[in-house]
Amino acid sequence: MAAAYLDSNLKHTPHSSAKTHLGPGMERSSGAMERVLKVFHYFESNSEPDTWASIIRHRDATYVWERIELGRCIGEGQFGEVHQGVYMNSENPVLVVAIKTCKNYFKQRQREITSRSFNNASV
Ligand SMILES: Nc1ncnc2c1ncn2[C@@H]1O[C@H](COP(=O)(O)OP(=O)(O)OP(=O)(O)O)[C@@H](O)[C@H]1O
Numbered sequence: 001m002a003a004a005y006l007d008s009n010l011k012h013t014p015h016s017s018a019k020t021h022l023g024p025g026m027e028r029s030s031g032a033m034e035r036v037l038k039v040f041h042y043f044e045s046n047s048e049p050d051t052w053a054s055i056i057r058h059r060d061a062t063y064v065w066e067r068i069e070l071g072r073c074i075g076e077g078q079f080g081e082v083h084q085g086v087y088m089n090s091e092n093p094v095l096v097v098a099i100k101t102c103k104n105y106f107k108q109r110q111r112e113i114t115s116r117s118f119n120n121a122s123v
Contacts, residue, residue: 038100039064042084056087056097070099079103 041054058064067088075082080103087097 036065036068036070036099037080037102039068039085039087040098040100042096042098052098056095058089068097068099070101074098076103 039056040052041056043051043054046052056064064087069086069088071084071086073081074084077100080101083099083101085097085099087095089095
């Protein structure tokens with residue numbers, strides 16, 4: 001996929017007052033949201049070469065972040081899973097989107113937890 005949108009280095013903290021509209025198969029847990037990397041328009045097929053890389057753009061990434069609900073896994077790419085989901089905004093309350101997530105999220109978390117336990121044990 002072409003350009004990155006949600007930078008994994010940015011701190012995307014779900015807003016505590018964000019409304020939750022969970023539908024079937026949707027989740028809004030901090031763990032799920034942390035591994036979102038990019039948000040795309042959802043397409044049934046990639047009939048055009050760049051179709052799947054059509055990115056949801058907004059001037060403030062956090063604004064987008066707070067309005068995403070992660071749904072079922074619809075595919076897997078080189079770097080991570082792709083989930084279907086919804087993006088809610090004032091113009092189009094329920095826009096179906098494709099959400100690219102980081103494959104190594106759980107491995108990274110496991111490494112962090114393991115090294116934290118190790119450091120604590122050696123104090
Ligand atoms: N915008 C989208 N709409 C619908 N399905 C998508 C979309 N983007 C990806 N998918 C699904 O996810 C799968 C993996 O897509 P992805 O683009 O991540 O794979 P990739 O070509 O290996 O890309 P990359 O090398 O960036 O990981 C696709 O085969 C498709 O089934």
